[in-house]
Amino acid sequence: MDLKGFDQPGGQAAGDTRSVKVMIAGGFGTGKTTMVRSVSDIKPLTTEETLTQASVDVDDLIGVADKTQTTVSLDFGKIGINESLVLYLFGTPGQERFWFLWNGLFKGALGAIVLVDTRRLESSFRAIEEMERQDVPFVVALNVFPDSRNYPAEEIRDALDIPEHTPVVAFDARDRASSRDVLVALIHHLRQRSAVALEPR
Secondary structure (H helix, E strand, C coil), X not given: CCCCCCCCCCXXXXXXXXXXXXXXXXXXXXXXHHHHHHHCCCCCECCEEECCHHHCCCCCCCCCCCCCEEECCCEEEEEXXXXXXXXXXXXXXXXXXXXXXXXXXXXXXXXXXXXXXXXXXXXXXXXXXXXXXXXXXXXXXXXXXXXXXXXXXXXXXXXXXXCCCCCEEEECCCCHHHHHHHHHHHHHHHHHHHHHHCCCC
16 A cells, blocks of 8 residues: 655655654543554553542543553554554543643644544543644544444444544454554545645635
């Protein structure tokens, strides 16, 4: 797959390697850390801590009662899409009490993946709003859990009020190939946006 020059459709010099910062966002328990772990070419940096009784009245555990750990700062990973494109992955914390970290994490990001658990759509509302507020291009990735219902993508698009031009894809955050496909979908989305922006008016 040729993705060279995706953000500069005119092309790039031979031998150049382009690095891109990509955010992995979403609500609490949607699979952000799992995705970074599954797809990263390097051992990912994670900042997970054990959930304790002290968080019971702070974090919303509805729908994720079995969750025992949570990201308190960020997850970091890296993947080479091809010989000329490397993605640096930054996973955001999902709980509301850590949202103040998002502004710094998003600085310099070219695009984002917003993970959605179809059993708890409302958990990702804030992440989608943040993408739109900061004007960060994004792809909505429906993480398929064992007990998830199979909703048509357009039904999810309507429920989340996602614009028609924003891709909505289903995937399994535990699977490397599936997670990589979501990242490739984001790159294609960024490339299309760049091409449209450069079209004569």
